[in-house]
Amino acid sequence: MTELTDSSLDALFAQARDAAPLPSGDLMARVLADAEGVIATREAEEIARIKDRQPKQRHPVLAAMVAALGGWRAVAGLATAGVAGLAIGLGAPMTVTTLATGGYADSDASYETTSYEATSYDAGESGYALDDLVPSFYDLASEG
């Protein structure tokens, strides 16, 4: 039994191509209906998204608190002050202590005994040394 030649096979392919099934009107309608459905859902989503983007109502209690403190600007200032206080407390307890207690009281005594040059360089007119005013991170390191 011999095989079919290439040319007759090609002719067969061509015939098959011509005899390709045509989609029924029903299928076309279903496909189009699907497309419409997809567009409709997408438009609905789009509308929902646009609605979503309008400013949201805040929780009434939170809104009242912010209003009582003087609006969001005041709340921002408070927050900044709070963070700064935390940073000072963490970063420079020694400085704070020196400023608050010993430094200034001691300065009168030392002013008399040290030479004029030394005081003018090291402590200026006040009793503070320069390092007293610079935040120190030693404490953080040593305590940890």
Next chain:
Amino acid sequence: MDLPARVRYADPVMTMPFDALNDVSDEALLISFGNGDREAARALTMRLTPKVLGYSARLLRDRAEAEDVAQEAMLRLWKIAPEWRQGEAQVSTWLYRVVTNLCTDRLRKKRGKGLDEIAEPEDERPSQDAVLMQRQRVDALQAALDTLPDRQREAVVLRHIEGLGNPEIAEVLDISVEAVESLTARGKRALAKALASQREILGFESDGS
């Protein structure tokens, strides 16, 4: 329609007469559809559904199932339209790929049920009627195609009936171009062998081979 202005942004294509869309590429239409253009959907349906159905019918034989697959493939196309990335793949290639996968799934399920349920090819009735003759030939070809392994059948149909180039087939089937060549060559040889016994019915007696 009562839509905010932002939703209705797909005017340019929509205002064109229908014939004008014949020159617009599949991809442009798809992107336009992704932007909510209904006219683009119509044009794409007209253009692509016959292709999709033709291919799925060759793979499945069952007309109703082929239509289901075509509808499903088109639905996937509609859904992917907004995320379609321009220039990455051809729309038709993408569709052939989806159809191939859908048909493979269906055939696999069917095979689980047993081969008996697949429709038998029609009886071979000798007839002088040219139309009938042609239908017999096509049926015989289809029957022979059905005997091929899935991959070979897909490659042969895409190459010789759908008329795709080898690189595109490689993309559809996710294999190399060399693999496509080998698949089509083997498929064609198997077809020729399967059809050899039906030469008389096919009217190829005087082949001279």
